[in-house]
Amino acid sequence: MLNKINIILTLICLFWNAQRAFPLVEIESTTLDSTLKINDTKASADSIIRVEYFVDSVNIGQKHKNKIEITNYQVKDSNYVVINFYSLLENRLWRLKQTFNFEKDGLTSCDPLISDFNNDNFNDFTYISAIAARMSNEVRRLFIYDNSKDELILIKNSEDYPNMLYNKQLDCIDAFLIHGGTSTIFLKIIGDSLNEFASVHNSDYRVIYKTDKAGNRTLIRKKKINDEGIWVRYKNYDPLEAYKEKN
Structure with a gap:
């Protein structure tokens, strides 16, 4: 093949x-x-x-x-x-x-x-x-x-990193992954790769991480959320800020 x-x-x-x-x-x-x-x-x-x-x-x-x-x-x-x-x-x-x-x-x-x-x-x-x-x-x-x-x-x-957007507020790229829940991943371009520096994950809980250059995640916050909060995409992680819904 x-x-x-x-x-x-x-x-x-x-x-x-x-x-x-x-x-x-x-x-x-x-x-x-x-x-x-x-x-x-x-x-x-x-x-x-x-x-x-x-x-x-x-x-x-x-x-x-x-x-x-x-x-x-x-x-x-x-x-x-x-x-x-x-x-x-x-x-x-x-x-x-x-x-x-x-x-x-x-x-x-x-x-x-x-x-x-x-x-x-x-x-x-x-x-x-x-x-x-x-x-x-x-x-x-x-x-x-x-x-x-x-x-x-x-x-x-x-x-x-699907559903990529340029994030003007953080001068980075963010991606929105849809799985059993959703994840917003914040990324910087370094050389020929995208490197994660923060992420927000929504499922039963909203979990926010910072990620260092070695790829190690540090928990910032974890909070129980309802089902309506799962499908939210974020443009900032600290403070947490969501994209506005398009009409």
């Missing part, structure tokens, strides 16, 4: 990376002309379907100087995502700098989101990679734009 995935992703990447620079005119829809051989059976280019295509060259990274493309391919009964990131050269051509590829569920769209997740005035990128917990936990991969290198940093554990 792993070899099959590697072959498919290699084929897709070879197709997209055939050229290293592209004019400002957007790339037209094209057809793969290669033949894929998997387990002694051939999958023709006709079996590789482009399900979604998204491009932005206005908002990502340095505005008007970077471009991102995300393409969702269906290959037989599997889906794969290819992400290309570009920089604008002085001759007004796009230079391909990075390519990422991943498996994806076939149930959801990518729903790309471009927004500043670390308050550095450069826009970052996420897309939906999966859905969990009866469609309640929206799982996204997060890419942070690094201005010093003009590259995207893949946040390796971003899929562990």
Whole structure:
């Protein structure tokens, strides 16, 4: 199975990376002309379907100087995502700098989101990679734009923290996990990872922790709550403050 995935992703990447620079005119829809051989059976280019295509060259990274493309391919009964990131050269051509590829569920769209997740005035990128917990936990991969290198940093554990938001009040990311109860997790971006520094857990009790750099939790408060208090998402943990419900 792993070899099959590697072959498919290699084929897709070879197709997209055939050229290293592209004019400002957007790339037209094209057809793969290669033949894929998997387990002694051939999958023709006709079996590789482009399900979604998204491009932005206005908002990502340095505005008007970077471009991102995300393409969702269906290959037989599997889906794969290819992400290309570009920089604008002085001759007004796009230079391909990075390519990422991943498996994806076939149930959801990518729903790309471009927004500043670390308050550095450069826009970052996420897309939906999966859905969990009866469609309640929206799982996204997060890419942070690094201005010093003009590259995207893949946040390796971003899929562990569903329903991510940038938290302006605490200048962090918070995630909202739905399970038997709910958990609001407060996170800082350190290198290529999200690091927890506090959390609020609602079930029979509301339990609030601080978390040190080694990952050790210290209990702040524990209080019995009713069922209505379980489904609350918080934007601060000390003092405790909930997000306002959207009308």
